Each structure stands twice: as C-alpha cells, then as structure tokens.
Amino acid sequence: MSLPVLKPADFASDQDVRWCPGCGDYSILAQMKKVLPDLGVPREKIVFVSGIGCSSRFPYYMNTYGMHSIHGRAPTFATGLKSTRPDLMVWVITGDGDALSIGGNHFIHALRRNLDVNIVLFNNRIYGLTKGQYSPTSLEGHVTKSTPMGSIDHPLSPLSVALAAEATFVARSIDAHVKHLGETLKRAAQHKGTSLVEVYQNCNVFNDGAMAYAQEKKQRDQNVVELQHGKPLVFDGGKKGVRLVGNHLEVVNTDDVPQDDLLIHDEKDPNPSIHMMLARMSYPVMPEPIGVLRAVEGIPTYDDQINDQVELAKKQKGEGDLDALFNSGDTWVVG
C-alpha cells in the first residue's frame, strides 16, 4: 500500500499560532511542515515533545502527536517514549534556556546515550517567554532586564556541549536561511542516533538582531561558512577560506594560499577534535559554521539496545512465565 502524499498543510493543527509577529519561530515551523512530507513517515507515527519556553509551544501547532512537558525535561520524556516505542519518529523542541540552563543535565545525557531522536534547539540568546532575562547563550556584557550592568556569565555553546558529550550528529542552521534550514532538518531526521540542530532564531521583541550578522542575507556570506562534507571551508563568495595551522584554525584569503591548504570538512571523523574547533569559531573574529559539523553513523542507539536486551533475554530464558517466577526459590506447602 502506498502512503498518501501529504502536503505541508496536512501537518498544521487547527490551533492559532500565537508567537509574536515577526518571530523566527514561524520560519522554523514552516520548514518543519515542509520537510516532514518528504520523509515518508505518517503523521500518527510522529511525536513532538517540548519543554517550556516560546519555542516549546511548537507541538500545539503540528498535526501529529505531541507533548508540551515541563521546563528543561523534554529529552527525558523523549527517552521513555522512544525506548518503549522505537517505531515512532520523535522530535524534541527546545530553546537555549530550556536545554542549556534548567535542562542541561538531560541534554548531555540524551546526547551521550545516542537515543534516536532529533533535538531542535531554538537559540535566540534570551529568555523570551519570561520577558527578556539573559540566557546561558547570551554574550558577556549583554544588558537585559536581569543584567542592567551587563551579563557576567560566560556563554555556553550548544554545539561545544553536544560535541563534548560525543553526540553523533551536530548541526547548526539559521531561521532566515530557509533552504539551508530545511535541508539541515532533513539530514537530522535521517540520522540514526541523537541529532542536534541548533537554529539561530531571532527574538524580535527582546533581542532583535542579536545574530543579524548571520541572519541578514547581506552580511551572512562574510560572517558564516557553510560546511559541506569533503569540501574546503570557503566563504565570502569564495574569497576567504579557513585552514588548520598547528592546533588552531585561521582565516586566509584564498588567493594567497594554495587550494590544498584549506581545511577539508570531514563530518564523519569519529574524533570530535576538529569539529570542536569548528564549533568554537565565533563572530566577529571568525566566520561561524552552519551545516552539519558532525554526522557519525553506525554507533548503537539507546533505544535499539534496550530493546535488543529484552529480545535477547526472551530468547535466552524464554518468554516470562509468572507461575515459574512466583514459585522460584525455596517454597513449602501448608495443609
């Protein structure tokens, strides 16, 4: 039986979307609806699980199964669900505060377990739903409602955290770069294992333009390098590139160095060291990488293994027999 051909509109729930006009979340929602029909997974087999925050309203707008859970814990709900229902495609929708502050613990553990779920982290470097406090990805010195003299926290990079946990799929995209975003989400969905996609998302109310250098089309090319597996790192219309010198990366004019000097991106390298160097490239000193930093296939997933153990136990011991279980050990008869 062939599956019915679904359109993006088929993935829209009947609920009104209530994000602020102009929010970057709209673009991510649109791309998700656009990508899902291509994956060939029926709607009832898809579950969106979110935490708390603006982004976490996402499941309400999708005509799939969904759970709007509690702050920071979305990966844990996904863990229980995917471990017991490996047949489902599970997406985790989270934000910078949700995933990296209150939910930091669960975020790293989901990644290290390599559960086959896709985590989309909307990073706007601000707390939007609580009206404008700084977040764990806000830059030092950022003046917000809770940091009138500037933030003194050092920001956390979601990509670095994910790589430190040796996540098997780590990527970044941008809300306004719709084509790239769609492709990246698709790659994440196709990866077997935990996929992390950080999406630069503009909060036009509380942190407008914080990542304009990457979001605005005019600036993007100078400030962002699009990673492609097996290709050299070049940007700014091919005028500039990135090369590895000793143990650090540097920007060079492509005209000044031989083509071979440029770093060739290898997303499949099991060693995350160079991926980590890429994750550390930050504006304005370096161009920031977007695309897939790391995609290592063939690592066993948590959900496969937990179910394999159950199957193996059934094979070795036979299907559980309650009578035998109750009567095991020393017993005696009265009467």
Added chain:
Amino acid sequence: MAQSDPAVSSSVASSKSVQTVSGITVRLCGDSGDGMQLLGTQLTNTSALAGNDVATFPDFPAEIRAPRGTRAGVSGFQVQFASEEIFTPGDTLDALVVMNPAAMVTNLGDLRKGGILIANEDGFVEKEFKLAKVEANPLEASVIEETYRVIKVSMTKLTRDAVSEFGLGNKIADRCKNFFAMGMVYWLFGRSLEPTERFIEDKFGKKPDVAAANLAALKAGWAFGETTEAFGESYQVEAAELKPGKYRNIMGNQALALGLVAASKCSGKEMFYGTYPITPASDILHELTKYKNFGVRTFQAEDEISAICSTIGAAFGGTMAVTASSGPGIALKGEAMGLGMMLEIPMIVINVQRGGPSTGLPTKTEQSDLLQAMYGRNGEAPLPILAPRSPGDCFDIAVEAWRIATECMVPVIILSDGYIANGSEPWKIPKVSELPEIKIQHPEGTDGSEAYKPYSRDEFLARPWAIPGTEGLMHRVGGLEKEDVTGNVSYDPANHQHMTDTRAAKVAKIAERVPEQDVFGEPSGDILVVSWGGTYGSCHTAVSQLQKQGHKVSHIHLRYIFPMPSNIGELLRSFKKVIVPELNMGQLRMLLRSEHLVDCIGINKVQGKPFSVTELVEQVSEHLPASSAGKKAGKKAG
C-alpha cells in the same frame, strides 16, 4: 496443626533435651562487614521452610562499611519465628548474638531478663573496647551474668580451627565465622542445616575451597552447640497454622517488583521502570532488571526528574510505566507528578519512605511522607494513594495500583516504607489464574474526518488513552490547562474551574470502586485504633492483646489512603475515642480530623524504629475509659 514437610525437617538431630516453645525472637548483631544480614536471612528462610510464621527487621547503618568495631557500624537482623500467626518481628529478645562489644552495648537493652546472650569472646579484647567506647569488658560485668544466660564462645578461634585444612589464611577464614555462628544458632533452635548448605553450594560454587570452608564452619558451629556444656538444652518451634497453600518467604521490595510484573502481564502490557538509585528503593530496580524476559525495560536515569519524566513519556506511548524513589527523590519528582496528573495518564509512583527530612535517616523507617504524597505538588493536584501493610501485601497493592491507574487514567502513588521494604514474611504464592484481569482499551484509529476529542470522559470521568501510532487520533497533551473535551489549551476561567473540579471528582470517585474498610473487632466501642502502612503488625497485635484483656478496642488499617473507603467517617464516629499511631508527628491524624471533623489522639514516634507492641498497648491503655482502665490500674495497685 499444619504439617511441616518432612523433607525439610532437621537433617541432624540433637541428643540433648529439647524444649518446645511457641515462638522465639532473636537478634544477630555484629560489624557491618560481619555478614549478619546474611545470617539473618538464612535463619529466616530456614524457619519459614520449617513451617514457622516469620517476621523480620533488618537494621543496618547508612554507611557501607562504617568504621569497624564502632557503635555506628553495628548491623543487626531481628527475626521472630513462631508456631502461631505473628505480625511483628517481636518486641523483646529471647536471644541475642553479638560479635563484638559495640554490638553488645547497643543491643543488650532489648534482651529480656533471663534471655540468652551469645558472645564471640574473641571479639571482646582491649582494642575493641576502645572502638566501642567502653571502659572495660562488658561481658565481665557481674550484673550481666546475673541478668542473662551468658554463653561466651571463642568463635574466631573455633572457626579458624574448623577451616584450617583449607589453608585459606586468617583473613578469609575469619569471614566464615558468621557461618559458625549460624551453625550454633541453628543447633539452639533445632533448625535444619540443609537449606543453608544448598545456599552455600549455590553462592560459592565457583570457589570450591570457600564453599567447603563455609560448610565446615557451619557444621562446626552446630557440633559446638551439641557438645558444649554451655548449652543445656535446645528449643523447638512447631510449624504454624497458616492458611493452606504453597508459601515462600518474601521481602517487601521483592513483592512489589513481582506485583508490578504480575500487573503488567495481567494487563497485557510490557513495563517501563524509570528510576534513580536511592535507599531503600533501589532493590526494586535490582529485582526488576532480572525480568527483561517479561518485557521489563529498566532505565537508570541521570536524576530523579529524568526518572519520572521518562516514565511519563513511556506512559504516553502506551506502556505500563512505573517510577520509584524515596522521600528526597519524590520531592524532586513533584513537578512531573503534577504534569502526569494534568495529562491524566496512567502510571505508578512508588515512595519507599525513609527517615526524613532532607537526607534524614536513609536506612531507617518512617511514615513522614504522607502529606508530601497528598499535597507535595503545586496547584490543586490530587492523586490516589495506596499503602501496603506488610511485605507480602506489596504484591497486591502493586496490582491494585495499576488497576486504578488504568481505569481512572491517573498516576497512582504507592507509599511503602523501609520497614516493609526490607522486612520479610511468608507469602502465600498466588495462582496466576486467580489474578485479576486488568482490561485496557485504547481507542481505535479513525479516518480523521472528525476532530478527535482526547478529553472526553467515561462514567468514571476517565479520558481515553489514545496512543501515538493510532491513525486519526493525533492530539497534543501538556501542562497548560486544557479545554474540556477538545484538549486544546484554554485560559477560560470557567473551564479551569470545571477541569479542576473534574480532576478532583475523578479521584474522589475511586472510593466507589474500592472495598469498604473492614474492622478488626466490634464496629463500635470505646477506642478505635487507626493505622496505615508498615505499622499494621504492631497495631494489630497490640489491639489483639487489649481485646483479650476484655477491652472494647477495635482496629482499622487503611490500605486506601486517598481516597479512603466510603465507610471511614461512620466508623470513626462509632467509637468514643480514635487513636492514630504513626511513625510521624501526626499526618494521618491531621487528614482524618480535617476530613471527618473527628477528634483523634496521636501516638507518634520518629526514632527510625517501628512501634513495639508493648509501647502501643501501654499508650492505648491510657485512654481506656475509667471503668475499663480500672482493671489495669487495679492490677498496678495490687
């Protein structure tokens, strides 16, 4: 009288005189590394196999190896075995076995006058006195010899002699001395060595020399009892008159695990158990990991929050989902329990209570999390609460919890406690065919032409459990208030009122589906003793004694804590006084008073120990009416 199985009757018979008694309470005490818990477990199993009723109370420090020889490091195991039905591990000890001075000075107070004190003489040396902080050898005090029957045995030396042929070295040889002690205790109480011999062969089979040494020590201990002049006679406890059936000995956490597996089978569901290690709940995890072939998936989460949230995720997916912890962990789970309540999803949350607050007394028992279970969540978030009354009852409570959870679409809390969890008793093995069937119906798929209504309700106000993968039933759940019927997010004031009322009514209606509260004794009278959880045995025995003295005292023991059975109010009002003994500062008492406007008198204790029968009898007696109490006062005066 029940017949004991001849196959398990003593394989060795004593030639000395044997005195038959109706019951024995013995406590075995030593350092936490001395193997006292093993000794106790073996004595319990062997006594159960001999047909006795048994009840146990293991009591050990929170530290794995507390400083050796100190009072803090003493580990004890108390067991009562009897030829009549018993409900507690006993108040005062008939016999006390001590391996060192610290064990003696911390436990001697519980030995009855004239009781037997067996001491490992080799452990009573200068160095040990210092560690135990005693001035001189406590065994030498003249009052000891005058008060108790003291039997000093050179256990360390005798054990070394017994195992010398295996050339193990003193360190390993000394580890066998608990088996020597065991042999001696077995002789004293006419126990068969055979079950323990089998145990040794099973456990140490891969190390034949260690197995042989332990066996030699066990037999040497028995032989010592038989030959030494210190023991004039041994004691015999006949088989108890238990209900006919097949039995095994079972601990509370073990019974809880078996009950969960049974519930999963009875409902045709595989199980997910999300948890984080914590004393005294971890043994449920250890037990359940053995049952993967029953479709049990255990998940050791990164923390307590992940443990419960993964459980909710599994429940959403249509699996039987269970989480467990103890008080501090339950505190961390509070927010997620509220979500589970809001999602109206079936699951089980187990709290094996321990001494609190904060980290409290991890290895000691207490009942102080009742109000946490009732109210430990933000907002109006009532959840049903069940509490097992004994180790074996944990099995039935687990099955019942899953029945209620699925019938009412609600997370159910089980309040066990450390005393029940680690204690053991004979368990009448149920027949699988007699277990209740738990029917679960997930709504079937549709073509999606009509909008699915995830918050429609049945006559019990339960919503349907539609699970992902079902065509046409796509819906979203979450912690935001939901509109009645549609399940869409709603901020409507009247809807919030309606949903709050509905969720409360749904839980309240459970009272219609649980049995009426039964009463031990007359349904009216002078005093009603009301108890819950692990204090059942002490309360039942105390009330039974008072009844035998002719007092109009009855007992009800609640297993359904919230909602309570529908006849509770009437029962409370049928007695002149209501007394509520609890191992907390009066939590059930507060609930009874606030719900039923009946004055209640508390008997409250938080000492990390269960109630003794004696203290309950004494304290309840103080509230007997003058005419009735006169008997007692008269006795005292006389």
